[in-house]
Amino acid sequence: MGHDDLPSLELAFPGPERDRGVAAILDGSKTALTGLLEIYEHAGEAVPAAGERFSVLDSEGRPAVTIELVDVRVVPMKEIDDDFARAEGRGYRDVAEWRAAHEEFFRSEGVSAFLGRTPVVGDDTLVVAERFRVVAPDSSGRP
Known part of the structure; x- marks a missing residue:
């Protein structure tokens, strides 16, 4: 199955982030990602399941890498731990840094515009915590 046959996954918004x-993901430091459950619900999308594969798109909308989900959990933010936070590959030292960055993103202008309101984010806010593995590089041959 090639990139074109897979659902796409876009991290954050196009640009530096x-x-x-x-x-x-390409250098192996990112093996986890987190989404706000409310975004899935608002978009009418099902929460993904372990075993599903996605083509991760770059800022130009081109396939960059194929990943396969190995674990998916819907949990309150307070259940995310340091190990998961570090697996996000963003340089978070601990869950406190992870949480601050995710609260800021979840309350960002882009997310608020998509939802039509700024979400309330706290300990009990449900997030989709996903762990994945890389199964294929993009077509340029990058690892």
Whole structure:
């Protein structure tokens, strides 16, 4: 199955944040990602399941890498631990840094515009915590 046959996955919004995330997947430092459950619900999308594969797109909308989900959990933010935070590959030292960055993103202008309101984010806010593995590089042959 090629990139074109897979559902796409876009990290954050196009630009530096997405580029850093894609680079972290490609260099192996990012093996986890987190989404706000409310975004899935608002978009009418099902929460993904372990075993599903996605084509991760770069900021230009081109396939960069194929990943396969190995674990998916819907949990309150307070259940995310330091190990998961570090697996996000963004240089978080601990869950406190992870949480601050995710609260800021979840309350960002882009997310608020998509939802039509600024979400309330706290300990009990449900997030989709996903762990994945890389199964194929992009067509350029990058690892």
